[in-house]
Amino acid sequence: MSIETNEEFRPKIVAFCCNWCSYAGADLAGSSRLSYPADVKIIRVPCSCRVNPMFILRAFEKGADGVIMCGCHPGDCHYSTGNYYARRRMTLLFSMLDYIGVENGRTRVEWVSAAEGVKFSQTMNEFVEKIHSLGKNVRLEDLRCRS
Amino acid sequence: MKYSYYPGCTLRNKAKDLDEYARASARALGFELEEIEDWQCCGGVYPLGTDEIATKLSSVRALNQAKEKGQDLVTICSACHHVIKRVNDDMKNVEDIRTRANNYMQLDEPYEGETTVLHYLEVLRDKVGFDKLKEKVVNPLTGKKIGAYYGCLLLRPGKIMAFDDPENPTIMEDFIRALGAEPVIYPYRNECCGGYISLKEKEMSQNMCQKIEDSAKGFGADMLITACPLCKYNLNKNASSELPVYYFTELLAEALGVKEEVAK
């Protein structure tokens, strides 16, 4: 399915990470030198509940091949309840994306605590591998957006 | 209640009584063992190699037959139980083995570990219930002091077999209590009897079996029970034979009053 047939497929992956747990978990992955592919780019948000489904749709529209959202473990949210809202919102969004034909594997929610550098790196490795197996996102990309 | 039943090679030959007592007892307890068709030998030992597929297929066939009937699969021999349970775990949890086994099997619908594998003792504990069993006992084995010999295969690896606490099991002791006898707990009940080693290295097995027997005797047992034909063979053959060794099903049939029925 890859459009750029000449080149190796390098997916564009956006990772939203909450400031308190997952972003710190990503930092720990970094300071522990636990590698994952450079295709993953992290955007820091205060809490997973700050992630508006609009941001995820926007990413797909702009050509992202996968979007992952990471937050504190349920019950451990810095703001008590934020990740519960996020979980509900994402469940709805993902089922809607599924309905319109965006494969389930292109989106993911994972809870990563500040102490889980290993889990962060593992999750990213798995996710990138999954996106590789799904190939390029052609369903939602607005081709007019391509630069 | 009907269960798919996998007797295994030895129960068809040298351990016929293990099988027959089990069936008679099942009838007395109100469940039925329906032997699956054209079963093949499980191989006796679980192939540990992660790259072994062919040697696991006979188990998969049995498991799949049970699945098609929508029944749980019951085993009695510890070795069969061990092999089939672990293969089932592979089929459920190890993607590589699942894919390759299904490629071989070419089933209408791929087998993915759906069947529940139960040891006969687990049926007694979890389905019949030891309380219920106790009610059905007509000849309680009062006064008998019985040491349960678990061996390795029923218990280990604990995470996969999920049969009982691998270091301090209670299922056979509870079974013994249900039959009206007194269980004797001794530390060597989950140590190996030597298994297949007795074919070529008899002395090793003798060493181990003697420790088991001495330990059981030391704690006051006057007989041993086991669920494995090979354990029974080794304990009989490779220890001083001061303690008689029985299959658990024989005592079950005796307590339920169906032993004579089998003898006929």
Add this chain to the structure above:
Amino acid sequence: MRNEHSAAEKIKEISGTNPLKCMKCGKCSATCPSFNEMDIKPHQFVSYVVNEDIEALVNSKSLWKCLSCFACVERCPRDVKPGKLIDAARQLVVREKGGDYLKADEIPELLDPELPQQLLVSAFRRYRR
């Protein structure tokens, strides 16, 4: 073994265990019922694989003394499971032509009338291709 490195890799692959997880506590050897019969002890299996000393390993008596009783597998605190390494080394040998530990012609004299089928089947699978 022609190539010690690739043989070590093969053992790791077949066994699916990572010997580097070992913390050298010796619990496997403490728990092994065949310990006294073994020339290379269960805890040493791990270091032989790590050091890629496979020639010595596959020629050891220990391969044929392991009972597959899984005591070391159950009790290993580091998930290394030496029993699986031993079995993988044994697989390397029996998969080689002529590596069988049990020859067909020696079987008749090992039999006795009470011997259960299960014993032969198990021994066959552990000792032969």
Add this chain to the structure above:
Amino acid sequence: MQRIGVFVCHCGSNIAATVDVKKVVELAAKEPGVVHAEDYQYMCSEAGQAKIQEAIREKNLTGVVVCSCSPRMHEATFRKAAERAGLNPYMVEIANIREHCSWIHKDMEEATKKAVILARAAIAKVNLNAPLQPGESRVTKRALIIGGGIAGIQTALDIADAGYEVDIVEKTPSIGGRMSQLDKTFPTLDCSACILTPKMVEAAAHEKINIYTYSEVEHVSGFVGDFTVDIRKKARSVNMDKCTGCGVCQEKCPSKKIPNEFNRGLNNRTAIYTPFAQAIPNVPVIDRENCIKFKTGKCGVCSKVCQAGAIDYDQQDEIVTQKYGAIVVATGFDTIKLDKYDEYAYSQSKDVITSLELERIMNAAGPTKGHLERLSDGKAPKELVFIQCVGSRCSDDRGKPYCSKICCMYTAKHAMLIRDKYPDTNVTVFYIDVRTPGKNFDEFYRRAVEQYGVNYIKGQVGKVIPQPDGSLLVQGSDLIDNKQILKKADMVVLATAIEPNPDVRKIATMLTASIDTNNFLTEAHAKLRPVESPTAGIFLSGVCQGPKDIPETVAQAGAAAVKAIGLLAKDKLTTNPCTAKSDELLCNGCSTCANVCPYGAISYEDKEVNDHGIRETRRVAVVNTALCQGCGACTVACPSGAMDLQGFSNRQIIAEVDAICR
């Protein structure tokens, strides 16, 4: 249009070794709004900060992007530097090209490409940044300590000595914690009670310290400087003011068969009890679950014998609500359950015990009055075997992956004390490694070997085998001799792994303090902020943060106290200005945002608005910036898109998304 400066840090070779910083400078300079770009060895150094300040002044920068380490590391540093140069600190953003880039990628080209993209995202964000002004909040000059063990007591004393009010909340009937259960302490063999009791008394007598025993924290709200906490004082059934601590009620109580928690269940206590003789307060509690009066309505013996009339069966739980500026967690540890380790026969033999149980057996106030004896038959053991690392350093799912840290030393202590007091008793220790990093620790361990003749065997034990004669056979490895040994023993002591008190998870959730996979509380920084939780205003004291011995616990307790004092000493705190803001023209007054706000920071006002020339009064959302913590839940919930988060606005995040996907 912003005038943005981009500053790319080499971080020595930490970044520069895998990211071509010159290339990042070159490409960042071409981004819209960028008027200045440069790189430097260490941006966080004084010289590096000076470069940023110089550029702000000379090029009239309105925004700054620093491509460097994690913002969790130096965002504050760079924002302060910018502020000193006259720029609003919230016009500074960080592109994390170290933790999220150079440290995890090896290929230079790939890492450089990613660094450029991360820089672009930050630049795109700064283009939309607006100056923000922090507000102020007050500080309640009172600290709460959760847990009354040595960690909590020490922290409380240090804070109170600095002149601040302190409340200790302790779940059990007395303060003292684990240390009160210990007999002697390493490496000096001091009697534990002798050094702990004075501290307990001092805490109880301190005019600034208020102790709530038999109490639990039930609810926490608020934030740094201004927490509101509900404390449940469980009904003691004894009037604290009337009780004289004479102890007659305990002597006469007919319900005597309750496992004594303080002695680890090795003997029994009564239903009305104080856990130990030196308990503070010296006022018993009635364990209602086991009290005959509470179970059947009959009895009442304690009430009859109490001269002071202190027994009060009708006492109810009481909720105390109190405000605090700082909270210190000092919840300590317990030993793990051994049900998954029955190869050591712990549940099969009374003579296999844990080290903490041995501690009670060795103690004069313990179940055997300090005589070393077998619990099965009361005989003195002649052969004693210690097994190390039971449940520690396990990567399977039975135990804990970490080293419990204290076991090597307390085992040496036990071995030494036993050899000293009972020279006829042989002591063998099976160990994997002997870990003694601490002042006088290795010397202590060597003394056990050299002076006291303790037999250390390198190797783990595989199985403890009870024998028909009541003795035990220990089957273990001797890795030095390459042997499997069978050792006869009369008693086996297991160095059982420690784990954080199981209640800590509940408490961490209430405090929104993060916790790791082993239930240890996480520090704000593993090296540089080891006694603070990432949640502002929450401090960590003792084993709740990680395994440690008494001197380390006391040191950390003092450190946590200093951090708490540093907070309490302030009159005002500046608040995070990244708060939610509602656009009153878009707001339809639906209340959805207020319903998801965890802080009750959103209220509604009838306000006159001018909507494109139409003046009317509407019901609109108003955010109280003192209460808003900036989570952003409301911004997504708002159906009309009126609610946005300053500093993380919709437009800013979308700009980042766009830059990454470009």
